[in-house]
Amino acid sequence: MKEFLFSKSHEWAQFSNATTAKVGISDYAQKQLGDLVFVNLPEVGDEVVAGEEFGDVESVKAVSSVYSPVTGTVKAINEELLDHPELINSDAYEAWFIEVEEITDQSDLLSEKEYNELNA
Numbered sequence: 001m002k003e004f005l006f007s008k009s010h011e012w013a014q015f016s017n018a019t020t021a022k023v024g025i026s027d028y029a030q031k032q033l034g035d036l037v038f039v040n041l042p043e044v045g046d047e048v049v050a051g052e053e054f055g056d057v058e059s060v061k062a063v064s065s066v067y068s069p070v071t072g073t074v075k076a077i078n079e080e081l082l083d084h085p086e087l088i089n090s091d092a093y094e095a096w097f098i099e100v101e102e103i104t105d106q107s108d109l110l111s112e113k114e115y116n117e118l119n120a
Contacts, residue, residue, distance in 0.1 A: 004093065006115035007051075007069040007107050012093070019103045021070055022096035025057070028119050030092045033059040036085040041077045041097055048074060048100055050107040055097065057085065066097065071105035074098050 004012045010029035015021040030036065038058035048054045048068035055066045076099040081087060088095040110118065 004112055005069070005106075005109035006112065007067065007109060008118065009051075009067045011067055011069045013069045013106065013109060014093075014096070019072070020075065020099065020101045021103060022099045023069060024096045025066060025088065025092055026115070027092040029064075030088050033057060033064060034061050035059055036088050039081045039085045039088070039097070041082065042074050044074050044077060046074045048072060048098070050105050057088070068100070069107050069109055070100050070103045072100040072103040075101040 004014050006012050006026060010026045011023060012026055013021040013023050036057050036059050039055065041055045042048065046054075048071065050068055050071045052068060053065040054068045056063050057066060078096050078098070081095060081097065
């Protein structure tokens, strides 16, 4: 399994090569949010910027912004999440939101160990 890197705002990035990564939210984040009922994603071709909002998730509790851990271009979105946002609650690390290519910058990403220590 490829390594996950994390932002302090609870998103993960899983790089498939030096300039392409899938992005989602951490298991910790989905547990804090509760049952997710809606997800709002950008369009393929949109630019995302490290540390800036690219979408949001809605739970029975609230709407929460999702921030990009990297800067680049949206190569793909996980369309399955649009109809089945509960997949994020089932497995936050399989339920990627977007795939970003041409990555030119990334926020201060943490290792899984560092992220878990931050949220212990």
